Amino acid sequence: MKPGHLNSSPGHLPLLRLLVLLALWEFLGDLHLIAQGALPSPSAILLQWWQDRAVYPPHIWATLKPALIGFVIGDAIAAAAAFAFVLLPMFEGLMRGFNIAVFGIPPIALGPVLVITLPGDWPQIVLAAVSVYFPTMVMTLLGLRDIDPRPIDVIRSYGGGEVAVLRWLRLRSCLPGFLSGLRVAAPAAILGAILAEFGSGARWGLGSFLLGSLGRGNPPRIWGIGLTATLMAAVAYGLCALLGRRFSASMAAVTIASGRIEANTSKRGGARLLTVLLGVGALGMPFLIWWAILKGFGVSPVIAKTPLGVWEYLINAPDAADSRDTILQALKESLPLAGVGLLIALSVALTLAVMGMIWRNLTALLMPAALILQTMPLVALTPMIVLLFGRGIAATLVVTVIVTFFPAFITIAQGLSKVPRASLDLLDVYGATRLQKLRMVSLPMSLPYVCAAARLVAPASLLGVMIAEWLATGFGLGNLLNTARGELDYGMIWAVAFVAVAVSVGFYQLVKLIEEGVLRRFSPASATS
Amino acid sequence: MDGSAKPLTDDIDLNGVTRTFSVAAKQVHALRGVSLHCAAGSFTALIGPSGCGKSTLLRITAGLERPDAGTVLIGGQTPAQKCRTGALGVAFQDSALLPWRTVRQNIALPLQILKRSTPQAHDKIDKLIELVGLEGFENARPAQLSGGMRQRVAIARTLVTDPSVLLMDEPFGALDQILRRSMNIELQRIWMEKRATTVLVTHGIDEALFLADRVVVMHRDPGRIGEIVPIPFPRPRLPELFSSPEFHKLEDEVADYLYGGATA
Numbered sequence: 001m002k003p004g005h006l007n008s009s010p011g012h013l014p015l016l017r018l019l020v021l022l023a024l025w026e027f028l029g030d031l032h033l034i035a036q037g038a039l040p041s042p043s044a045i046l047l048q049w050w051q052d053r054a055v056y057p058p059h060i061w062a063t064l065k066p067a068l069i070g071f072v073i074g075d076a077i078a079a080a081a082a083f084a085f086v087l088l089p090m091f092e093g094l095m096r097g098f099n100i101a102v103f104g105i106p107p108i109a110l111g112p113v114l115v116i117t118l119p120g121d122w123p124q125i126v127l128a129a130v131s132v133y134f135p136t137m138v139m140t141l142l143g144l145r146d147i148d149p150r151p152i153d154v155i156r157s158y159g160g161g162e163v164a165v166l167r168w169l170r171l172r173s174c175l176p177g178f179l180s181g182l183r184v185a186a187p188a189a190i191l192g193a194i195l196a197e198f199g200s201g202a203r204w205g206l207g208s209f210l211l212g213s214l215g216r217g218n219p220p221r222i223w224g225i226g227l228t229a230t231l232m233a234a235v236a237y238g239l240c241a242l243l244g245r246r247f248s249a250s251m252a253a254v255t256i257a258s259g260r261i262e263a264n265t266s267k268r269g270g271a272r273l274l275t276v277l278l279g280v281g282a283l284g285m286p287f288l289i290w291w292a293i294l295k296g297f298g299v300s301p302v303i304a305k306t307p308l309g310v311w312e313y314l315i316n317a318p319d320a321a322d323s324r325d326t327i328l329q330a331l332k333e334s335l336p337l338a339g340v341g342l343l344i345a346l347s348v349a350l351t352l353a354v355m356g357m358i359w360r361n362l363t364a365l366l367m368p369a370a371l372i373l374q375t376m377p378l379v380a381l382t383p384m385i386v387l388l389f390g391r392g393i394a395a396t397l398v399v400t401v402i403v404t405f406f407p408a409f410i411t412i413a414q415g416l417s418k419v420p421r422a423s424l425d426l427l428d429v430y431g432a433t434r435l436q437k438l439r440m441v442s443l444p445m446s447l448p449y450v451c452a453a454a455r456l457v458a459p460a461s462l463l464g465v466m467i468a469e470w471l472a473t474g475f476g477l478g479n480l481l482n483t484a485r486g487e488l489d490y491g492m493i494w495a496v497a498f499v500a501v502a503v504s505v506g507f508y509q510l511v512k513l514i515e516e517g518v519l520r521r522f523s524p525a526s527a528t529s
Numbered sequence: 530m531d532g533s534a535k536p537l538t539d540d541i542d543l544n545g546v547t548r549t550f551s552v553a554a555k556q557v558h559a560l561r562g563v564s565l566h567c568a569a570g571s572f573t574a575l576i577g578p579s580g581c582g583k584s585t586l587l588r589i590t591a592g593l594e595r596p597d598a599g600t601v602l603i604g605g606q607t608p609a610q611k612c613r614t615g616a617l618g619v620a621f622q623d624s625a626l627l628p629w630r631t632v633r634q635n636i637a638l639p640l641q642i643l644k645r646s647t648p649q650a651h652d653k654i655d656k657l658i659e660l661v662g663l664e665g666f667e668n669a670r671p672a673q674l675s676g677g678m679r680q681r682v683a684i685a686r687t688l689v690t691d692p693s694v695l696l697m698d699e700p701f702g703a704l705d706q707i708l709r710r711s712m713n714i715e716l717q718r719i720w721m722e723k724r725a726t727t728v729l730v731t732h733g734i735d736e737a738l739f740l741a742d743r744v745v746v747m748h749r750d751p752g753r754i755g756e757i758v759p760i761p762f763p764r765p766r767l768p769e770l771f772s773s774p775e776f777h778k779l780e781d782e783v784a785d786y787l788y789g790g791a792t793a
Contacts, residue, residue, distance in 0.1 A: 150625035157591050158642045159613030172629055
């Protein structure tokens with residue numbers, strides 16, 4: 001990653017490489033060599049883009065505006081929540097269930113629910129806000145908590161209390177965390193706004209444009225829309241990154257850091273009764289908030305199902321058994337794909353990251369690409385993949401792997417870059433081979449990061465599967481959601497959304513259990529202290 | 530600075546201070562029944578093996594930790610009362626500077642916490658920067674300074690409130706031997722100018738002998754005070770003192786107490 005390292009070759013070489021790549025792409029596209037023209041040439045994409053130039057601005061604006069509003073609202077709530085959590089640790093305990101639920105929500109499952117519940121732009125705004133809440137909240141909280149303890153002593157020795165520490169220390173030191181949270185959140189806001197256009201019937205917006213173009217047999221246009229969305233996400237990411245660089249030269253974390261925050265709170269609390277009460281509260285809180293929002297907005301109970309409404313639909317209603325069977329069938333189709341996709345992505349990410357630890361140039365080569373590619377909105381990606389891989393299981397797997405691979409690779413590689421150089425040097429002293437270094441240091445040390453990565457990207461894998469199913473394959477949960485939306489089966493929409501979140505959260509908790517076991521043995525902290 | 534007539538120095542009175550920690554389900558007596566009186570304007574060095582509780586004792590004196598039993602009085606008040614008046618200056622092994630603040634802003638921090646920033650404070654900070662020999666670095670940030678310079682900023686920061694009590698926990702522990710010695714000479718000069726009641730925690734026998742009026746040797750398991758050695762050398766003490774026979778003799782004496790305590 002050292003610039004000097006990469007630029008040891010003449011400066012124009014990367015540009016040259018890019019040009020060669022583009023020329024190759026042009027050649028393949030012009031001759032319709034791949035998938036009967038599913039890969040259009042750059043010139044064809046550009047030409048189509050130029051022909052569509054009149055409709056792009058309104059489409060872009062219809063996506064960008066709610067994304068921006070949602071980004072601001074979601075980040076404000078996230079920052080306020082992080083401050084509240086720091087000042088009142090008990091409150092954080094109470095909101096834990098809510099936080100995990102928000103993290104686990106596949107935006108595509110929430111989209112239809114919002115579309116039928118909220119008017120106007122609000123589904124897009126809310127989905128963008130929901131998408132940014134978790135990364136910003138976690139990174140801000142980490143910045144607020146993870147402060148140098150020594151200046152705290154200085155402040156306290158002048159009689160300063162928690163408020164003084166917050167004012168003089170935490171406020172400023174959380175800034176890099178907050179800004180890198182924004183960086184992760186910015187592309188997520190655009191993805192959220194696009195996903196809320198699915199099934200909204202809105203005329204404008206990149207999501208609507210994409211859906212409307214899917215059946216038209218015009219690959220260059222689909223590629224153009226996808227690349228435009230990608231470019232928007234990349235620009236949003238870049239702007240936030242620029243902002244972040246002004247305040248901190250060395251911000252390591254790019255994906256959301258995880259793990260330590262919850263470890264902090266679970267040990268507090270003292271009395272056992274209190275812990276139990278907090279646990280019950282944390283479990284009930286998401287349902288309470290769900291119920292309160294619907295009551296607050298006064299949406300018709302026919303359209304908007306409260307937790308009780310979903311219970312009614314799945315358990316008590318006359319055709320509840322049928323509904324359950326339908327959902328279970330869909331789960332059987334979706335879950336294995338999500339699981340397999342996740343496993344493939346994690347194995348590839350681990351392999352590359354560990355290899356990168358020994359052959360440093362590999363990481364230097366892959367990391368910049370991974371940083372850019374992870375911002376790619378996967379909706380934009382899916383149609384292109386479908387064009388290339390068809391409408392079967394392969395396409396679903398490819399979408400899932402691509403969506404999960406980049407954040408997983410970044411998490412693992414960045415974690416490994418924190419491994420003390422001395423532990424590898426030590427092995428060098430005894431003339432260890434690369435294989436020995438891999439076995440004795442790299443692999444054991446990467447375990448905690450693999451777990452963190454798995455936890456981070458698990459919800460994304462389900463999201464990837466559902467998007468592919470909705471747009472292309474016609475199987476599983478995604479398809480069920482799409483058909484339920486078409487048939488205005490409100491109960492089913494809510495039930496699928498609920499099940500998707502529950503599965504996501506369940507998977508998250510499962511990985512976390514495994515992670516805790518792993519961390520107890522392989523924690524980098526326990527080795528270095 | 531603000532013209533109120535506050536006493537220049539305070540005495541420190543530790544009485545039966547006890548502190549236990551539980552480490553891995555075992556009770557560790559960091560301090561048991563420690564009593565010590567430091568007269569106003571005196572310079573006391575605490576020395577002892579790791580785990581003898583000397584840092585804990587200092588943190589309790591500074592009000593950063595509470596004793597399980599016993600009392601701490603500084604000029605007749607508790608540390609908690611005292612620290613809100615800015616009467617305590619505490620320096621740590623690490624400079625504990627805020628990386629986003631300049632030298633001047635770091636030194637001003639205590640005044641801001643105490644809500645005492647005034648226009649006059651600016652001149653005072655200039656004088657302190659001069660006192661610790663950092664003229665020209667007023668607007669540098671910690672990352673641009675060497676370890677020794679950062680530690681000098683930290684010392685200027687402890688002095689900015691005109692403290693009556695200076696508590697220092699191995700302030701030069703992270704510096705190399707040469708730098709450490711020149712900092713010792715500077716600290717003596719600053720102390721003679723300010724005459725605050727000072728407690729210095731250190732690992733270095735030579736540092737303790739050179740600076741202090743008396744050296745308190747502590748022992749561990751449980752943490753307690755062993756011997757108190759008065760240091761008779763007149764001030765100002767010069768660097769030549771380090772190589773004088775009297776100094777070596779006293780050094781050996783303290784070392785005997787230290788290592789005798791470890792094997793007993």
